[in-house]
Amino acid sequence: MKKKQMIPGILGVILLFVIIVCSIFAPILAPSNPYAVDMTQTLMPPSRQHLMGTDILGRDMLSRILYGGRSSMLIALAATAASMLIGMMIGTLSAYYGGLVDEVLMVILNIFQGLPGTSLMIAIAGIMGSSMKSLMIALVITSWTGFARIVRTEVLKLKTENFIEGLKCLGASNGTIIRKHVIPNMKGNTIVLFATRMGRCILSIAALSFLGLGVQPPTPDWSVMISDARMNFRSSPHLIIIPGLCMFLLLLSINLIGDMLRDIFDKKTGEAGGYQ
Amino acid sequence: MIRYTGKRFISVIPVIIGISIIAFMLGLITPGDPAAMALGRDGVSQVTPQLLENKRQELGLDQPGLIQYLNWAKKAIKGDLGKSYVDHTSVSGEILRRLPVTLTLSGYTMLLVCVFGLLFGVYSAAYLNRIPDVIMKFIMNLLMAFPAFWLGIILIIVFGENLKLLPTNGIDGISSFILPSVTLASANIAMTGRLMRSSMLEEFGKQYMLAADAKGIRRTQILLFHALPNAMLPVITYLGSCLGGILGGSAVIETIFSLPGIGSYVLEAIHARDYPIIQGYVLFMGVVYVIISLGIDLLCALLNPKMRLGGKA
């Protein structure tokens, strides 16, 4: 029973592993330069020479697909990690020091949580211009609050536990307590949220890139490829379907892993009993 | 309830101020000197320091940031979000003109999310760990992993281009909103369904469910009249935040389906570097979102008898 429940998660891990390996080793695996334009071979259907055909500029699709996940995965990872760090810092400070610090930080958190994430992201990326930096800022601004909230709750819970009082009496510094006791205790929730946020970030980057506000051409990117191929879908539908499937598989694998992590760490929702 | 409503209303004020500050700051970080750009738009080719200074005074840019913000906010409260750089039309006027399209799209989407999200969740929970549940879980996983814009394009290809069933471009009656709202709803249906399912499961474990079952009433009665009313409360709160995503996500969908809503307005503005529009969009969407969240919170309180009638908790 337990093992059967793990199957989707393990599939997710394998899928993600394959995608990551393909992206990392893209320079080795790719049959040709993803930037190499060949105007004599535009919009070719899949053939032996080009396993996935070519795009409107005659670039080899397979090579571009292999490279195409790199930028969004990297940006998503960096943005989620940054959100987590900021969220953890603010959440811990807020709960640990309490009082006025907590109140001020909670007001700020509430403001950020009250913002319409996607609209703000579009506006920030739109005004700051499409660059790695503006993408990062847009993503972090809209996703640090979740981390701050769970970290704060967790620290508040720990604060009332006796052993922390004991440690304080023994003269442990705040820093040590936070590092050695608070952080290990909130691992589970944070990891689950990390996976969820990671998926959301990839979706957001994809949407922004599709709108021309994220990753810029000629960088090979799945969303940009979909956006570029929109005009030619009648003659070459594979130019839209293949990059879309790649993105779909990446998101699916992250979601499956997130579910598995939730099952592992969140014992509360263990679905033992059904309802007949 | 009255106290809760009052408290909730007051809690909205700092959020709205925060949104306005962020929207104002977005205007400050625009690349380039606004005065120089304004001169450029006026058709002045020879920019002299004197001209720049005059323009700055005219635009109020020589004043300290706080005064600038207050002036801007004062105008915004009156409904004046400035003028478009490109065609000098009023931003708020244009937003209001396009609002019905976005609201219709979001409304249909929310309708789909509510109906199918709740349905899928309850259905899945009712057949926990049996075949229908496994299938529903699988479908919800798939729906969550489709990037909306890709799904939209595929739907256009299948239903619009190949089957020629539904319009995919512009507005032509209600049928124009079918594909866009399905696209926008799909991932949200999956998330709502999953939340509904786990919320139901949480109720299953409670004592009152055992007591209801011991009464010998029908299974559907227990699911719909005992578990569902309790399980729905957290889901409704979630739907509020869901709506924020839908309003923002409508920008992408409006672009794909060429709907003249607020989202496509701001995207056109972004490509034309028409900053007042972007600024106005953030403020407007922020306020709309805050008001909707407030409404949903109050609705939730109203649905919970303990809150409505003022219990201990």
Add this chain to the structure above:
Amino acid sequence: MRDIRLDQVEIRFPVKEGFVEAAVGVTTTFQSGEITAIIGESGCGKSVLGLAILGLLPIYAQISGSIWLGENDLFRMSPKQMRNLRGREIGFIAQNPADSLNPVRKIKGQLMEAIRLSQGDFSEHNKKLYGLLKDFGFPKEQLTRVLQSYPFQLSGGMKQRISSAMGIASDANWILADEPSKGLDYDLREQTYENLRQIKKHGVEGMIIITHDIVLAEKLCDSVAVMYSGQIIEKGKNVLSNPRHPYTKGLLDSFPSHGMHAMEGKSPAPGEIMLGCRFASRCSKAMPVCRKQSPTEYGNNEEMVRCFLYD
């Protein structure tokens, strides 16, 4: 008049390290026309036994044996048949009335749901609703207000009374009460006893009261079954006044009304596999045979003890 007969009832729950046995070959009869108490420490399996009679065990529970209600074996009935039997044949009074009522629904709807399962049309049901509440001591002028209330608006005593009324709302022949007085203060307990007496007056065929409350058993019950570690180790009409099994003696002495002398040792952990009598390790009168062989039941269906002392 139909008795409830348990025949070699075994209930096991799978856990990581194998199984937890909640009932081990329980064979007994609950006589109709009587109120039988099942007493025992928490974790002895008495509540599980109650849920088994109602067919409300979680799906992963493994059961064998039979529970007979007249000609019907409850363990062989389909979930649907069991559902029809609950409420109509066996009414249930859950422990902790505060948690047993749905928090977001009005009292009227919750009571009517049960009443509608009984015979009669709408006007009869309505009459019955008011009759029930009057029987359970709600004054006439309060009725409308109570029916339009949510559970959180009622006092603990009122919820207790509603909960008891719920048990007989669909004219059940048998009533099963699961720790009806658990966690209640003195006044509420007294009221619960009164409610149970009221239920008896309503003409039920028989009642099973699962309880931890010795006073309740003394005051109301005709017959008492003592459960220990998944087995019924003693049963009879005079168990409380004249306990025979060493465990029963120890249990009675441990109650506040009997001097509160705590028993030595602990109950075996659920799932612990034991040779011989399950109580032997704690028993002051244990003989060598007690550790080797499991005692059988001595006596008859009505007066029974499971101890070698009475061999």
